[in-house]
Amino acid sequence: MHVPLPHRWFTAGLPHRQAALRVLVATTLLAATAAQAAGALLPSAPLLLGATAASLAVEGALYRWQPGLLSMLAKAHADITVRHVLRDLLLVVGLLQLAGQGGEPRYAWLVVGLLAFYALHCAIQAVSVLVRRTRTLPVVTRNIDASALRLTRAPATLLRHPGRRLLLLGLPATAGLAATAVTRTSLPAVAGIALSLVLAAAGLGALLLRLLPSRRPAGEQEVIDWFDAWLEDYRPTVGLYFSGGASSAYQANMWLETMSRLEGRPVIILRERFMVAKIAATDIPVVCLPKVATLMRLEQSSLRVLIHPSNSGKTSQVLRIPTIKHAFVNHGESDKLSSCNPYAKAYDEVWVAGPEARERYARAEVGVEDKDVVEIGRPQLDAVHPYAGPPTGPYTTVLYAPTWEGWDGNPGNTSVLAAGENLVRALLADPGVRLLYKPHPLTGSVDPRAGAADQRIRELIRAANRERSAGSARPTRSVAELDRLTAELDRLTAAGVRPDADQVERMLAQSAPPSGRAEAVSRVTAAWEEAYWASLPEGEHQIVIDVRPALYACFDVADLLISDVSSVISDFLASGKPYAVANTGGLSEEAFRAEFPTVAAATVLTPDAGGVPALLESVRHPEKDELADARAELKLRLLGPDEPTAQERCNAALHALSTTALHHRTRMSSIPQEALLPSPRQNPDTDPGTGTGAEAGADTGARGGQG
Incomplete structure (x- = not known):
């Protein structure tokens, strides 16, 4: 607990007020621990009790307002377990000191109770790991009926928050020890430790029940079989493929409405589990396939085209599926090099907004042929006001x-x-x-100076608002309407999911969206935006x-x-x-x-x-x-032109590429499998009798890359 924390280490990149608050909380926690130690060694029952109460209050504030500081403390090997053991140990030391002064019997047996409690805590942690493994499915979905997988709600605190769990289960013991330090009677300590033991044993029992075969979600192979059956039943034709970091979800979200208006049966395919919760409200089925082996099952599906709004390391994995055609649409077009990246030549087609982007690829000479560039406009912009x-x-x-x-x-x-x-x-x-x-959401993620400049700009705006908004107030009626619409949007988009729900519970809660939810979200969002601008004081900077x-x-x-x-x-x-x-x-x-x-x-x-x-x-x-x-x-x-609309041009491009994919699949299915494999005695580069085999080998190269 007394490991020094350099000021710059745990305040780097934070605004001054947040940095000051973090320093204040850390200093208060350190001071409370020092005061508790002093109360135990002097000994002083009032000081010991007050410092313990202050320490517990700071712990609660940490979990509520300073989760970042919790991570910093853990890196300094001062995590919640160490802090909790230290707090209880100082209470026991204080009790022993006070007993020596007053002639009370020794409290060594209380240590035995505390040791038993911490042993139960460790057992709970071990079992929680096993339970989490049973709830880590090879496929994570949204908007798909997954009731056949025996999904259940998660005991969130027992599973995912070991620090919060220890704090809650150990609170009776800590409070009992503190009360005993004041009353000089052992009853409060006995009662508190006993209650903590009972709670810990009950938590352990609840987790052990989750390991029973009848209480577990479906196993890996059962989930895979269920996913294959869903693919066969739904028969998707076009998908949005996305992989990225936590702050990149906007790149996929900007294509959701376009996907919902495409002809065919759309699906959204993700690679990172956390991304499932970051995809905005949509009625399109969402499937997360973290493992390559599971991803490759798409080869046998009806999926014809995948649309890619971004490049990532995991994109190369899905490009190895030869039965699917791939179109790169990017998440935005600019004159920067990233808008004509050489990686684009890995796709079957590159869909761009207008002639300028086509010429940009030609100028960049990154290997994208002009015949593979298709102009579709920007469907997202059809609704922008002129x-x-x-x-x-x-x-x-x-x-x-x-x-x-x-x-x-x-x-x-x-x-x-x-x-x-x-x-x-x-x-x-x-x-x-x-x-x-x-x-931009990524401002400061590479260069801290940009993040610092961004914060200074925000301070300039806040200062200007303090001068301009003096005496002005937000329109009460508009604010009330905004609050109502915010609650409605939260209800529609959260879909009844608890903030600390795990992936299995989210799958259960989001198995089947209410009919017309996407349209309702769009309608309420438009009303929310109108109410938002109306609710602002006139002229207030934002x-x-x-x-x-x-x-x-x-x-x-x-x-x-x-x-x-x-x-x-x-x-x-x-x-x-x-x-x-x-x-x-x-x-x-x-x-x-x-x-x-x-x-x-x-x-x-x-x-x-x-x-x-x-x-x-x-x-x-x-x-x-x-x-x-x-x-x-x-x-x-x-x-590009206003007519036909970008959405219509996007649908036309999809239809053309889907037809190409279907023809390719038909040709490949008509060729005997042995013809797709080169003869071990023939050299395709020198044997004059292998011309046709060499052409087939080009397709085999893509297939063989599945490796």
């Missing part, structure tokens, strides 16, 4: 949505570092501006970092976008509204526009933000806007 004229109210709403710093260290990736604070100061200096600041409101909702209320070279620009062009791009890479404006075609219709801002006043003037007075025609032309190049 430009309706200059701002009519007292405020011009400016959306500042910078991207993150990226992996390559290019200073031009994000404006947050070099220009963010200047841009925000210039915008806040205009009394007629309402600022919406929506940073820091938008939560899931709601979404980026496209910010598009609809913004009069102007300021961003970096990113897919945000391409998407915003669907609105036809003015936009500006920060040039922080050290290029001249001419070189900047030449290198990044998406900047062609933008106002280019320098890091000092000197052009902000003129930019705002052109937004408020359209006759001064010289880029309107350029934006319309660029929109056509980036996003």
Whole structure:
């Protein structure tokens, strides 16, 4: 408990207030432990009792408000078990000291009771590991009836929270020992330890019952057989394949509505178990296949096309299935290299928004052939509101949505570092501006300086709000409506799942979504967004970092976008509204526009933000806007025509690729299996009689990669 914790170690990357709170909590816990030790050694019953109570209160605060500090303490080998044993040990030492002064009998037998309790705690932990293993299924699903797998609710505290479990089960013993230190009678300690023993034994028994064959979920092979039967019954035709980190779920979520409107029977295929809970509300069946062996069972399914919104290491595994055609759609298009990554040539087709992306792949020379590029537009943008004229109210709403710093260290990736604070100061200096600041979720994940700059920008906005919002209040009626809609959305999207439910319990709770839930979520979300903007005090600046409101909702209320070279620009062009791009890479404006075609219709801002006043003037007075025609032309190049709609073009691309997949599968099924394998006595490169076999071998190469 007394291992030193360097200040910078457990406050790195935190805002000043959070860092100060973390230091305060850690210091209070350390002081309480020191005071308890002093109370035990002096001995002083009041000090011992007060310090114990303070220590328990801090423990509760840790679990409620400072989970990050819990992790830091565990890394310092001062986890909950060590802290709890130390707390009880100091109480026993105090009792022995007090007994020596007052002539009371020794309390050594209390140690035996405590040892028995901690032995039960260790047994519970061991059995909980076994129970968790029985509840770790090879397939995790949502929106699929999995009742045949004998799914049950999880005893969450017993299974997943050993620290909280020890704190709760050991509380009677700790409280009894503290009471005995004051009363000098052994009854409270005996009663407290006995109660803790009973609770621990009951918890152990409850977990042991979970190991009975009749109480376990289905075994691995039974789940696999059930999954095969579901594939045969549902017969999916198109899937969204996604793998990524915890903060990347938005890349898949932006394609959910498009998937729901595709022709055929869609399915969402994930690889990470935690991602199942991060996929937004949808009626589409969701399947998580963590193991490659389970993933490969898709080869025998009716699945024809997989759509990929991102690249990941695990993408290569599913590309080895020869019966499925793969289309890369990306989660956004920009002029950055990541939008024309050489990995794209591994897919059968690359679906892009418009002609500019096709030309971008040609210029990049990354191995993607022009015949494999299909223009489908951006179906997500069909609902973005078009430009309706200059701002009519007292405020011009400016959306500042910078991207993150990226992996390559290019200073031009994000404006947050070099220009963010200047841009925000210039915008806040205009009394007629309402600022919406929506940073990229990954800001600061690579370069801590970007995270620090992001926090400084937020402080500037909060300070401006304190000055502007003095005396203003949120409209009561709108707030009440927002609260009602928030509760309704939470009810629709949570689907009755407890926050600490494990995967098996989530499968049980989300087996079958209510009919029409997705439509209800869409309808309530639209109403929520309207109520959200109405509930804000007029002119109040906003820091938008939560899931709601979404980026496209910010598009609809913004009069102007300021961003970096990113897919945000391409998407915003669907609105036809003015936009500006920060040039922080050290290029001249001419070189900047030449290198990044998406900047062609933008106002280019320098890091000092000197052009902000003129930019705002052109937004408020359209006759001064010289880029309107350029934006319309660029929109056509980036996003393609308005008719047919992007959704219709996406469906056409899917139909064409599905037909190709079906023809390929038919051809392969008509070829004898032995013909797909090269003869051990023939060399396909030199034997003149193996021309046909060499062509078949090309397909075998993909199949053989399943290895």
